[in-house]
Amino acid sequence: MNHPITIVVLVDANRKTRNVALGKELASGGAGTVYQVAGEPATVVKLYHSETLRQVGKEYADKIFCLLQNAPSLPSSAAGIIQLSWPFAMARDVSGNFVGFAMPTLDFNKTESLECILVPKMAGQKSLRSDLGARITVAANLAGVVSAIHDKGHRIVDLKPVNLRLYRQELYVAVLDCDGFHVNMPGRAFSAPQTTPEYTAPEFQNKHIAEPEHQDRFALAVIIFRLLNFGIHPYDGIAKKNNAPTDRQGRLARNMYPYGIRPHGSIDPQHVSAHACFPNELRRYF
Template sequence: MVRTTRPCWYDGQKRPIEPGGLIKSGGAGSVYHLAGGRVVKIYHDTIDKAYYQRKIAAMLTLTPHLPPVPGKHDLIQLAWPVSSLLDKKQRFAGFIMPELDVKASIELEYILQERQARAHGLPVGLGAKVSLAANLCTLVTALHQQRHRIIDLKPINLRFYKESLHVAMLDCDGFSIQGHKERFPANQFTSDYLAPEFQASGRIPEDGEEYQDRFALAVILFQLLNFGIHPYSGRLVKDDLPTDLPGRIRHRLYAYGLKPHRFIEPSPVSGHQSMPQAIRELFDLAFAAAAHERPSAQVWVQCLRPYALRSNDLLKVCAKDPEHQHFAGHPCAACARTALLTRTAQAQKTTQRQQKKRKRVAAAQPVVRAAVVRPPPAPVPAGPPSHWRMGFYGLLSVAAPVIFALLTAMLSQQLSQDLGNFNAMIAGFIASDYFEQMTSGMIGLISVLIVFIMIVMLVVLPFNVIRRSGP
């Protein structure tokens, strides 16, 4: 007798299933392949499975109703549960959902910036982005009609099919789900897409969940229609304002309204002024008005869907660049942006060339070192004279006048005695011979010099020494 292995897993109708290879594993559970274009999510044993059982039951009861996609009946837009999953003891273990074609789709994040879009072979024109915007609003409308809320709505959590431009959502069991007399809130959000009234507390009450979705949806739509620019980016006019996006959202620094903001200016490459008046008015309501005035997803569908239909001819192909489209009656924002970026790039190249030229000229010139100018040495103050020198010159300065007076008196007395014989002396001098005259003249001259030297030594020198020695 051959023993058969009992299956470990069953669907909601208690039919056995066999999970295939692992796709990914997260905080709540792991996702595996199933046959027939389906996947299964098996919750970890560490979570509250009773809570998730009630939540999945509510999702099965209130499934969103999406309009059919022409020619794409098998297109999966929501990874929504189609059956619960039971273990071998018939206990709740997870759920089964349709498998989204990952190869045919890509994250919405990649089409926002032109460089990324080109790198992934995605369209860069406005027409594709308007279609994506309208299709996203249709998907959100279907969820809101069942009173489900997404909460953590952002481009990286969204995918779109490259061919049809329809949007798809994964991880739907992380949404805020409306059940039978019970609400299953969502715990995750992203600050760059969080409404201003919730920025300070970081908590979204139940009655504010739809307003949060409306805000996050408007941010994504603005990025789709305006080259990936966040509506709260721009150049601040005041220095004391926050520079991070959550801080700007909290202070409601929206720079792209019909009425300019006082404290922030728009990005120079923004194309918001080339949008129709109706679209700009909805953005003003979403970012500059009260929470209850934010446009719903259905209002956005009614506004954007006419632009997405080619038959309405509300989008025009640019006459200068066939890759560009613009709203009818408005200039091509893509051309204006390209021209500005080109001028900026050329200015940068010119500046770089000038800098390189200056460096080459500086390198070719000889290096002239500046002469080192040294200050003159500080005068060394003379030290105070020694005590013996001061005493000696002091005594000399007192004795010199006394000696000079004595010499003067002696000379005067001698001259007075000899004055009577002066004529006889002169006569005798004249009568003497030449040799005697020369000898007498030399003796007189030497006597005068001796007197002069004595005066200098006894009077002038002591006076100068004493003067230099002073303070």
């Protein structure tokens, strides 16, 4: 269903304004809907649902304004590569009410969900490089983007493969849903309530994320472990005792990590795991 708003006013970080017409709907989620901008293929606009605006519209408006003022400085990349769906303008209706934001268009035809490279079979189906060199490159590129975000005081919190897009040829990684980040500004912090259990640190399972940076570091480590271990999640394993949880969340809550240098008492590594080939320094980091 099309949004009743067809014209929006974009207001950039310098408070310059311009009117744009919305094109077709591209995607819709729990908080809002993303539209093409007519005549501007490099720009999309996310309009928040009316219920979202009613409940938390003021918080989102303040958060987007903060993002405009504090955009990360990303590592250099190839021309035309978007590594962050970062807002570059607030969107208002013709009456001046906040309704969403504009961001650069990410080319979904040149990218795949990062999940696709994690499992070799899936990578083959998508004709993606999945050799170890490619995986190390992807891990380094992702770490660079996360570091740039952290340098500005922001935290991703819900960092997971489905929120990341991989450029098939260049192996750069794009981070989506930037308006869901934990955003810091002087005197105020905008929380990121969304989390995903299998990428949430043990100390935050079913709890408030008290240390967002610690959570990002944990989630990044899980993704890098999966990249280097061909899809195996670091809390997958073979139970040695009957009381060991069989699900990832249960093992995470009890911090049952079976791939350490010293064996775990209750759970063994997967037989096909390559973790024993990692350098000891990397194993200590994990």
